[in-house]
Amino acid sequence: MIKKKSQNEQLTLVGIGSSAGGLQALTEFFKHCAALNNFSYVVVQHTSPNYQTMLPKLLKDTTKLRVKEAEHLEVIEEGVVYIAPSNKDIMLRGDCFELTPSENTIGPRPSVDGFFSSLSKTESFEAIGIVLSGTGNDGTQGLKELKNAGFLTISQSPDSAKYDGMPRSAISSGFTDIVLSPSELGEQLADILDNFRGLAQRSVSLERKDHSYNLVLKILKKQVQVDFSHYKEPTIRRRIQRRMLANKILTLDDYATFLTNNPSEVHTLFQDVLISVTEMFRDQVQFEELETELEDYLKRKDDGDTIRIWCAGCSSGEEAYSLAITVNEVLKKQNKNIRMTVFATDINEATMEAARKGVYSERSLESVKQSIKNEYFTKLDGHYQINKHIREMVVFARHDLTSDPPFLRVDLISCRNVFIYFGPAIQERITKIFHYSLNPKGILFLGKAEATSSIKDYFQPSQSHSRVYRKLPKKSDGTISFGTLKIDHQPKFITSKTGKRDSLKVIKPYIKSIAPTSLLLDSDFTLLQIFGSAQEYISLSEGAASLKLDDLILEPYKKRLMPALLKSRRLKQNANKVCISSQQDPKKVFIDIFYIEDPIEPQIIVSFSEKVEEVDESTTPPDSDFDSYSEMRELQQELLHTREQLNLVVEEQETSNEELQALNEEMQSANEELQSTNEELEVSNEELQSTNEELTTLNEELNSKSNELVLVNRKLNNVIETIDDPVIVVDSSLRLSSFNRSAEKMFDLKRDPTKNSELAVAFLKYSSGVNLVNLASKCLRSKSVETMTVNIEQRVFFAKAQPILGNQNEVEGVVFSLNDNTDLENALSRLQGSERQLKEIFEHSPASVSVKDLTGKYTYANSNFLKLHGKKEEEVIGRDDYQLFSFEEAARVKDIEIEALRSKRAMMREETYKVGERTENFYSYRFRLLDKDGKPYGLCVMSFTVTELVSTKHELQLFRDIVSSSKSCSLIFFENAEETERRGHPYFLTNYVSDNIEQMLGVPARNFVNKDFFNFFSHIVGRRKDQKILRLIKSIKNEGLEWVEIKGMDGEDGPRWYELRSSFVPGRKGKPDGFHLILNDITEKKLEERNQKQHQAEILKSARLASLGEMAAGISHELNTPLQTIQSSAELLELSAQAGEDVKEQALFMSEKIIDTVGKISGIIKSLRSLAKMDETLTSETVEVRKLLLQVKEATAYYFKNAGIELRFECSEDVSIVCRPRQIEQVVINLLTNAVDAVKKQEEKWVKLQLLNQDKTIKILVEDNGPGVPDSLKSQIMTPFFTTKKEGTGLGLSLTSSIVEEHRGYMRIDCSGGTTIFEIELPKECDEL
């Protein structure tokens, strides 16, 4: 508790809890408060949650200390009065405040208990808890925790408090150390604390060497048999300090001495010590032992049994509830339905009030398992409350163990830490009482303090050293009583004494010998045996039979005998002889009383003897004196006797009183239960009362209902009467019960009910009666409305039988109504006829027909509709489009239909819908259906599928568009067979002409339709050209002409040209022949073609000229060499002549050379001429190809020679072709020169010229072993001016190919064989040239 900080530094935090009247007490306190240094105060005053506390302002003037409202997480400083803010719970956390929104919405706020509880856990401060004026009990629990933690707890004295609820609760709980008025408290607080601290200081300083501490423990152990040496020492020390403080003793030594001298203080101390350990499930181990024992014990109990538990000394109830929970747990484990009652008793009624609430602090629940906590406790406002079902089991009652009678037949008694209050004698007595109270084998649960030696006599511990005991099967001690009087509990059974009779046989003769008439009595004066004839002395009197001597003995003897007997029994000695003489009878009877001593059963013998004369002087008093003397003696004796009897009665009554008291106590506790039951009953009663009221109201309502019913019934009768149609009501056995006038007339019924008892009879007058009877029986069976049509006297009636159903759904009768239906029936059949007709029409209509009502639900759909949508009739009828089709479709249709409903006319639309996967086109007609008032009641939709029609239309349109957008015009003609026959030549009529004919011929297409063939062609070739047109049509029809170019009429730039493509379609299956014409205006193309030809020719010409130039260059070079020879020869002659040599021989030689050379030159010129010829007019002639090629070879020989290339000439075929020879020569020359150029760079150079003769063509092949033509160039080499050579015009190959094409030949290049072959194929005959 005391921290390392020195005493002076330790800040004391004083928690002050107050409520109503708190302000006065606080003002008083602070006004007198002298504790300023090292003190801080926390005032927790209950305030309204919605009200900002004024307390800081109010207190400011009363104290020198700083007053402020506490703030969240504010560090506590010295010398400050903190006021808890309203509507927040204030807690202490370390050295700060923690303010939390109040959890508790019901109880007072801020909670004093809550703050004290947090204060009790502080390690930073010395703490003091003060409870001031206020109602309720807030703060009590908090003080308890503070005290348990070893802090000082103080309450305002109740008489000084304006409202004493809180202080009183705190004081009565026993958790208050000091009680003072606020002003005293203010003055003395510092001193009290100093004192408190001083004690602590010293006790700490002494520590373990403290013999006094051990002495105190020893005293405790000796007195209360509890060894606290193993208890927590600081706790015990704090308790001792507290007691020292209370007794104003300063040293422990003094206290030890004090203890020795004041044994009561020992108990007070002990009690104080024990308070700290008051908690739920105190001593867990013991509870476990108890649980084991209970498990065993409860096995014997069955469902429906009761377990009674007595918790003696329950204090604030923890023990009682712990027991209840423990037992409940065991019962749960054993799954038994056993009712449990716990009698929790204590002598202190004040603590019991709190116990009944069953609210405990968190601290007292420390040793409670979490599972138990969850199940049996409800957390409220930082505390735990025992759940109601356990609280209800526990009955709290005030009970003094020392004096009050015990609870009986209990199964478990718990008495823990109670014996400490009692001396050993009482302890033993209580032990006996427990033994008496418990059921056989019942359990006694004791605490550490209950260690009297006597226990072992009556109980057996479940285990050695266990505090759980079993009742020993020992006879209860009869001597215990619940009052001051001892009651003899020895059994008084007669039978128990029969065994003793044998002994009587011994004394019998003896008795007889002394006094023949004797009575043997037991100590209660019950007659056991009669010896001799006793009828003179005893007789059986009227009333209940009794063997009591008191009742048997005759009156004259009674008076004297009974006191003597009593005396004898009391003194345990034989009585004097008593002489009794009756006045009527002079004889004297002597009675001897013998007291037979027996430790178990003392017996008494009464002997009667009659002595007539024998008078003993000594014992016989004088008569006169005798009477008065004996009278007096008798009276005296009687008085004595009466007194004794009185005593006896008083004592017995006292005992009864005590027993009654015990019963009363039980009643009292039972009363509590009854009271709660009563409350429940009261509630039930109230409920019943209200139910009763409701019933009364209901009854009134029923009455008025009943009146209404009478009225309605009357109305109903009148209604039935006024109905023109016959109405008949029969009962379940078809007996007539009522009918209306119309029925009366029709069926000849009598108003007299007796005459109409049989409905059948009444109806059988008519042939249809049988039917009606059948209808009635059918209705009785089916319990539903049955109808039929009956004919009565040529009129058709619609008969309806309606069952009258009772409450149990049984038929109580049948109502017949007969409607004259004749007109309706006729109309209906007509209607049905027309309806059938209409339906037939609809069903066979090719359209899909449906009718919808105004809500869009189908009311009719014909078979086509169903087929189209693939639905069954029942799927369609009654549903709308949203249910049948997709949302989009339905929504679209809806708008259209609304429009149609508004429209007076049928609405026709072309529509496209998705039907399943397909998209279908429809022509839909929608028209509204009107009722007789002209209001629309429905909509009929008729749809025709036109999908194919539409698609055909679309295709046709597409075709037209394509045709129109193309430049070609399309025409279709069909033959008119009759006209062909008649005219003797094919006669065709135009069937179709594409629109774009207008662009071509300037005449609209419609002008041609259904006109004859001539009409159309006259627009092309001109009028009066019928013969030409006829030729054309004949060649189309008969020869299948497919393509022709026609020269048309002259246009602006000369004649128009047309291309005509035709496809003839012979008529099949009776259809006429027809043909399709495609007409193209090709004038432009023709013009362009002509231009192109001219251009090409020009190019060719220039190309030829260019190649001529090349050729000329070669030739000039070739000429130079022979010229050189000639020149050199001539010069040589000249030089020789100049040199003076003989030139004759020289001249001969030279001239020969010159002549040769000239010959050579003329050869060259000749070949030059042949080249020149190429430019001659191009005329076709038949040419021998070999010859032509030979000429070429010769013309190019020099070329090959110069290039050092071998020309392989392989032309052996003799074949002639028609061609332009100059052009062909040029082609071959071109190819050869190309080949020469190609091979020039090769190591081995050759070019091959080859001629091949074929069927209709010849082939000229020019092959070389050059590198070939790369693929990338193949397509380009034919174009003019394309060349790979440095020199040259690039015209060669294009020229060549154009020439070949002109000859209708082909030219190919083949590089596949490692060589390059240019192949020219030419037809042998060529017309086109």
Place this chain on the structure above:
Amino acid sequence: MSYNELKGLHLWIVEDDQDLQDVWSKAMALYSIKCKTFMRGEDAIAALEVERKPDVLMCDYYLPGMNGEEIIKELFIKGGISPALLVTGKQEVQSTLLKMPDKLKFKILKKPVSIRTLLDNVSNLLSQ
């Protein structure tokens, strides 16, 4: 003109025209120029191995096999034959178009050319 400085000169002629060969051989003999004729350049190149190297070379352009330009280059490179005359009837052949080694003394003459012009040029080339 006596062309004495040319006497005893060794001359190779590469010319495929037999007649011209004959005429030129006679003309050269007139001036005591020792003349050896070849029909093809290849023959002349082959002769390098066995024959005395000429002082001057005369060569036609268009020849079967190698042309004149190639022959002149080859003979200069292999046999150091220089100067050389290229005598050709092809008008287009010009010295600027041919790429001859710098040290080679070279001249192009166009046919027909007089024997005197020929000899003048040989003489000029030799005296350079």
